[in-house]
Amino acid sequence: MNNMHTFLRFGDASERAHHIDKRRRSGLVWHALFISATALAVLFLMLLLVSVIDSVFGYAALQNEVEPSQLIPGARSVSDFSRDELESVAEKHLSAGILRRVQYENPLSERSDADLTRLIEQYIVKPRVLRTWGLWDSLVNKDVSLAFVEANEQSYLVFRNWLSPAFLVADQSADPLKAGIRTAFLGSLWIILITFLVAFPIGVGAAIYLEEYALDTRLNRMLQLNIFNLSAVPSIIYGLLGLALFVRALEPLTSGAIFSGVVDNTANGRTILSGGLTLGLLVLPIIIINTQEALKAVPDTLRMSAYGVGATQWQTIWYHVLPASVDRILTGTILALSRALGETAPLVVIGASTFISVDPSNIFSKFTTLPIQIYQWSARPQGAYRNIAAAAIVALLILLLVMNSTAITIRNRLARKKRLAS
Amino acid sequence: MTTSNASKRAIMALSHVDIHYGSFQAVQDISLPMYEHHVTAFIGPSGCGKSTVLRSLNRMNDMIPGSRIQGSVTFDGDELYGPNVDPVLVRRQIGMVFQKPNPFPKSIYENIAWGARINGYRGDFDELVEQSLVQAALWDEVKDKLKQNALRLSGGQQQRLCIARAIAISPQVILMDEPASALDPIATGRIEELILELKERYSIVIVTHNMGQASRVSDYTAFFMVDEHRTGYLQEYAETEQLFLNPKHRKTEEYISGKFG
Numbered sequence: 001m002n003n004m005h006t007f008l009r010f011g012d013a014s015e016r017a018h019h020i021d022k023r024r025r026s027g028l029v030w031h032a033l034f035i036s037a038t039a040l041a042v043l044f045l046m047l048l049l050v051s052v053i054d055s056v057f058g059y060a061a062l063q064n065e066v067e068p069s070q071l072i073p074g075a076r077s078v079s080d081f082s083r084d085e086l087e088s089v090a091e092k093h094l095s096a097g098i099l100r101r102v103q104y105e106n107p108l109s110e111r112s113d114a115d116l117t118r119l120i121e122q123y124i125v126k127p128r129v130l131r132t133w134g135l136w137d138s139l140v141n142k143d144v145s146l147a148f149v150e151a152n153e154q155s156y157l158v159f160r161n162w163l164s165p166a167f168l169v170a171d172q173s174a175d176p177l178k179a180g181i182r183t184a185f186l187g188s189l190w191i192i193l194i195t196f197l198v199a200f201p202i203g204v205g206a207a208i209y210l211e212e213y214a215l216d217t218r219l220n221r222m223l224q225l226n227i228f229n230l231s232a233v234p235s236i237i238y239g240l241l242g243l244a245l246f247v248r249a250l251e252p253l254t255s256g257a258i259f260s261g262v263v264d265n266t267a268n269g270r271t272i273l274s275g276g277l278t279l280g281l282l283v284l285p286i287i288i289i290n291t292q293e294a295l296k297a298v299p300d301t302l303r304m305s306a307y308g309v310g311a312t313q314w315q316t317i318w319y320h321v322l323p324a325s326v327d328r329i330l331t332g333t334i335l336a337l338s339r340a341l342g343e344t345a346p347l348v349v350i351g352a353s354t355f356i357s358v359d360p361s362n363i364f365s366k367f368t369t370l371p372i373q374i375y376q377w378s379a380r381p382q383g384a385y386r387n388i389a390a391a392a393i394v395a396l397l398i399l400l401l402v403m404n405s406t407a408i409t410i411r412n413r414l415a416r417k418k419r420l421a422s
Numbered sequence: 423m424t425t426s427n428a429s430k431r432a433i434m435a436l437s438h439v440d441i442h443y444g445s446f447q448a449v450q451d452i453s454l455p456m457y458e459h460h461v462t463a464f465i466g467p468s469g470c471g472k473s474t475v476l477r478s479l480n481r482m483n484d485m486i487p488g489s490r491i492q493g494s495v496t497f498d499g500d501e502l503y504g505p506n507v508d509p510v511l512v513r514r515q516i517g518m519v520f521q522k523p524n525p526f527p528k529s530i531y532e533n534i535a536w537g538a539r540i541n542g543y544r545g546d547f548d549e550l551v552e553q554s555l556v557q558a559a560l561w562d563e564v565k566d567k568l569k570q571n572a573l574r575l576s577g578g579q580q581q582r583l584c585i586a587r588a589i590a591i592s593p594q595v596i597l598m599d600e601p602a603s604a605l606d607p608i609a610t611g612r613i614e615e616l617i618l619e620l621k622e623r624y625s626i627v628i629v630t631h632n633m634g635q636a637s638r639v640s641d642y643t644a645f646f647m648v649d650e651h652r653t654g655y656l657q658e659y660a661e662t663e664q665l666f667l668n669p670k671h672r673k674t675e676e677y678i679s680g681k682f683g
Contacts, residue, residue: 215487216487299524301520301522301524302524302526302527303485304482304485304518304520304524305520305524305525305526305584305587306526307482307485307513308480308482308513308517308518308519308520308588309513309514309517309536309537309540309541309587309588309590309591310510310511310513310514310537310540310541310591311510311537311540312510312540315540319536319540320526324527
């Protein structure tokens with residue numbers, strides 16, 4: 001009887017049907033909101049990619065200082081020159097100083113055609129960028145570009161891929177047609193290497209202590225809280241710390257002055273070592289927290305079973321806890337390094353070079369990195385720098401993508417090994 | 423089950439044991455012996471501290487922050503919580519099987535060999551693995567797949583593997599914390615048979631929620647109760663037959679007849 005009474009309070013059949021409709025409708029509204037949020041996020045990412053890609057390809061209006069036809073009558077570009085013509089033009093038109101240096105490095109007659117073409121274009125023809133257009137304008141509004149070339153005496157239009165292989169291997173140059181990212185790329189790799197060597201062992205070690213050994217005392221809880229806070233400190237503040245500590249206070253060490261081998265050094269502590277240490281500090285709390293999460297995810301039953309057969313704490317950690325968490329630890333580390341790879345502000349603060357064309361050769365070298373290079377190029381007013389900045393952005397994105405997919409691959413592979421299900 | 427007149431030596435004994443977790447008192451004034459080559463069962467309602475007492479027998483409670491123990495726990499006449507006692511050595515002699523089967527995520531072979539290896543075993547590992555698996559009544563089922571990952575075994579097989587793992591380091595006592603509670607009835611039956619075989623070589627202490635299991639496998643039973651402060655205490659300890667057929671306390675009788683718990 002009582003049961004019947006309660007049942008009736010839920011309303012009759014039509015009321016119940018109406019009620020479920022209402023519940024379904026509100027569910028649908030939320031569902032739609034979540035879909036649009038996702039769509040919006042995807043849209044923004046697409047916009048980012050499109051705007052970057054748009055600048056990487058497109059027409060450029062160039063103007064030569066010396067027309068190839070003036071060198072060899074009838075030739076429209078240097079690539080039309082025959083072998084003999086290449087050699088004679090180079091010999092006749094290169095300035096005496098450059099010719100001497102070039103001959104000294106490698107005699108003209110022994111250089112390849114491509115090499116001679118490059119020399120002639122670089123030192124004699126000297127093309128100059130008048131204007132560039134994005135991919136969209138190049139495809140849709142080609143007449144604008146053509147009209148521009150019509151209006152400008154002696155100029156001609158080429159379709160350029162700014163992210164060419166030459167761009168990847170060329171060193172820095174004031175001329176956007178010749179500039180490349182090799183120096184910055186190597187600088188980034190060096191910095192990341194130092195960052196990894198500093199932050200990984202310290203970070204994992206600290207996490208193992210905090211998670212496996214440390215007692216739950218007031219001091220340790222405070223320590224933990226501060227590590228969380230440190231991971232949220234703006235990166236530029238790490239830059240200031242790096243400047244005060246590594247560049248200034250530890251200059252004899254970071255400039256390599258106390259090591260007799262390094263004599264010729266003008267970096268004054270603004271070296272790869274300083275940069276790597278600074279970024280190491282920056283990612284240290286992130287690696288500690290990631291590793292702690294990885295260790296937390298190891299079930300206690302695994303530790304118990306090891307203790308149960310008479311294992312010491314270290315044997316338990318080494319043989320069971322670490323193998324069970326290594327995938328997450330490595331994934332977290334790679335993601336932290338990806339963050340370091342994209343950092344600009346702290347390196348600018350510690351005084352990374354903005355223009356160097358010498359490859360970093362050791363940890364006491366001056367350096368620049370990809371994000372700094374991008375920042376510097378995009379700050380220039382001339383249009384062509386925007387294109388090479390975009391090309392460098394794509395290169396950086398690809399590098400980050402490679403690192404992150406490596407992280408995912410490692411995680412999946414180790415996780416599969418751990419499960420070992422069929 | 424009437425082995426009371428055989429050689430009765432208490433391999434372990436609790437005397438006036440209190441265990442605290444921080445400010446919470448988990449159990450109070452527990453005193454009972456555990457006889458060599460016999461099975462002692464701990465029964466009682468949830469939260470009565472029987473697992474806590476079990477874990478104090480091989481110093482597993484040391485792992486829990488804030489746990490404290492007072493009173494005396496002896497093993498072979500020696501104080502288990504004495505100043506010069508290394509808990510690692512204690513656990514080497516007093517093995518443990520847990521409620522949920524928890525083999526290492528490694529091969530069957532390695533599950534058994536690892537404990538022996540870290541404890542400095544110098545004999546033939548193949549032989550040790552085979553012997554341990556035979557004793558745990560698992561050899562015939564796994565002898566052709568020793569390199570296979572242990573997590574691919576069934577739950578019952580995993581639990582017997584855990585027993586084999588405990589046996590492999592030749593302990594004197596094996597503690598079992600509800601070893602069959604996560605298993606189906608057939609696997610449970612196997613484990614029970616195994617316990618009866620194992621007591622020839624080892625002394626066994628088992629925590630169980632299952633009255634039938636306690637009466638089938640154990641020689642002695644300790645019935646724990648919980649007071650109004652949620653502190654556990656020992657209500658009754660006797661030979662299993664006596665405790666089940668002729669309990670002294672009304673609470674015991676109510677519990678074993680299923681009136682609460």
